[in-house]
Amino acid sequence: MALNKPARYFLLVLGLLLALHFLLSATHEPYSNATSFSSLTAGWNKERTKYTDTAVPAHPAILPLPKWNETPAGAAGNASAPLRARANATFVMLARNNDVNGAVQSIRSLEDRFNREYGYPYVFLNEEPWTDEFKKRISALTHAPIEFGVIPHDWWFQPSWVDEPKAAAARKEMSDKGIIYGDSVSYRNMCRFNSGFFFKHELLLKYKWYWRVEPDVTFHCTLAFDPFVYMEEQKKVYAFTIALYEWSATIPTLWDTVKDFMKKYPESLAPDNAMGFLSDNNGDGFNMCHFWSNFEIADMDFWRGEVYTRFFEFLDATGGFYYERWGDAPVHSMAAALFLPKSQVHFFNEIGYEHPPNMHCPKDDDVWTKGMCSCDQGKTHDYGPYSCQHQWDRIFQ
Numbered sequence: 426m427a428l429n430k431p432a433r434y435f436l437l438v439l440g441l442l443l444a445l446h447f448l449l450s451a452t453h454e455p456y457s458n459a460t461s462f463s464s465l466t467a468g469w470n471k472e473r474t475k476y477t478d479t480a481v482p483a484h485p486a487i488l489p490l491p492k493w494n495e496t497p498a499g500a501a502g503n504a505s506a507p508l509r510a511r512a513n514a515t516f517v518m519l520a521r522n523n524d525v526n527g528a529v530q531s532i533r534s535l536e537d538r539f540n541r542e543y544g545y546p547y548v549f550l551n552e553e554p555w556t557d558e559f560k561k562r563i564s565a566l567t568h569a570p571i572e573f574g575v576i577p578h579d580w581w582f583q584p585s586w587v588d589e590p591k592a593a594a595a596r597k598e599m600s601d602k603g604i605i606y607g608d609s610v611s612y613r614n615m616c617r618f619n620s621g622f623f624f625k626h627e628l629l630l631k632y633k634w635y636w637r638v639e640p641d642v643t644f645h646c647t648l649a650f651d652p653f654v655y656m657e658e659q660k661k662v663y664a665f666t667i668a669l670y671e672w673s674a675t676i677p678t679l680w681d682t683v684k685d686f687m688k689k690y691p692e693s694l695a696p697d698n699a700m701g702f703l704s705d706n707n708g709d710g711f712n713m714c715h716f717w718s719n720f721e722i723a724d725m726d727f728w729r730g731e732v733y734t735r736f737f738e739f740l741d742a743t744g745g746f747y748y749e750r751w752g753d754a755p756v757h758s759m760a761a762a763l764f765l766p767k768s769q770v771h772f773f774n775e776i777g778y779e780h781p782p783n784m785h786c787p788k789d790d791d792v793w794t795k796g797m798c799s800c801d802q803g804k805t806h807d808y809g810p811y812s813c814q815h816q817w818d819r820i821f822q
């Protein structure tokens with residue numbers, strides 16, 4: 426059948442276009458990709474897969490953290506607030522060379538949950554020189570500055586004025602009673618050093634704020650704010666995560682000594698202090714409640730100040746750190762509770778923290794979810810039988 430003229434022209438143009446298409450497809454990759462069958466149907470496929478995407482969207486409440494070398498956004502989480510300067514703060518860890526694995530675990534956890542976005546420095550303290558192994562293992566974990574310091578002899582070891590036979594008899598008696606670290610001199614050195622000296626170490630003098638970290642602790646929640654900046658802005662001085670009861674056999678005369686101090690220097694007491702946390706009868710007796718000092722974020726200027734310096738020297742002069750086994754936890758706690766208004770002592774609910782056997786895990790679902798916490802809320806220490814959290818809550822009611 427013969428084609429008419431327009432039909433022949435149409436087939437000729439069509440043939441030329443097809444020839445051009447095949448030529449361009451073979452020689453020009455972008456043209457080939459753009460005109461392939463799959464790309465031409467992609468729009469249709471996209472429409473269809475839009476609703477089958479199983480990716481979990483980011484939680485809308487979690488603000489992106491600033492990069493470690495940027496200043497964090499406002500503590501209130503207002504991204505449009507002007508950026509604030511970082512606090513003059515450091516982490517501090519007292520440890521032995523053989524604590525290295527526990528120290529690595531703690532720093533890794535802290536970096537993951539907070540510091541990799543901030544880069545706050547670390548200071549490690551030890552009464553012995555640090556091994557190269559310890560320094561290497563720690564330095565591998567962070568880009569933040571790290572300093573390794575040695576403690577001056579007299580700030581660590583039992584002073585010569587302590588009556589050693591009397592101290593030895595006390596250690597034996599405590600050990601016979603099965604009191605933990607009852608026979609340990611080094612534990613007593615550690616408690617006295619943490620009570621009265623760490624903040625005077627030359628490596629710490631340039632800092633105002635510290636966050637105490639111990640080996641073998643875990644930080645369970647991601648922090649979407651900077652606790653140091655929070656402390657500064659809210660005019661806090663001392664912060665804790667766990668409050669619990671002290672073993673009374675380790676501090677038989679501590680409260681009486683503190684009462685003597687209060688009598689001698691009544692001006693040291695802050696108005697509206699937290700005496701009600703320490704005592705159920707207006708200061709007559711100590712109820713054993715204290716802040717667990719293996720976690721602390723605090724202002725070292727408080728420890729360096731006149732009131733605490735006088736307080737520590739008063740306690741130390743009795744020899745109670747060696748004749749008994751006074752811990753830095755009750756000593757710090759009594760000072761914070763008595764010499765500060767209670768509004769300057771802060772409970773950091775958002776900081777999920779575990780120092781076996783105790784753990785603080787935020788009980789409120791929104792805090793726990795926002796922090797992507799790894800802890801079991803049901804196992805939080807807060808309102809367990811050994812907790813003093815209710816004593817703390819009580820004084821604000």
Ligand SMILES: Nc1nc2c(ncn2[C@@H]2O[C@H](COP(=O)(O)OP(=O)(O)OP(=O)(O)O)[C@@H](O)[C@H]2O)c(=O)[nH]1
Binds near residue numbers: 615638
């Ligand atoms: N350099 C040094 N550090 C010590 C010594 N004893 C304890 N520490 C550190 O002091 C802190 C408290 O000691 P821990 O042994 O953890 O005492 P604790 O928390 O009361 O008891 P644990 O339940 O055993 O953890 C930790 O950071 C230890 O690494 C010591 O003799 N030398």
Ligand SMILES: [Mg+2]
Binds near residue numbers: 639719
């Ligand atoms: Mg410990």
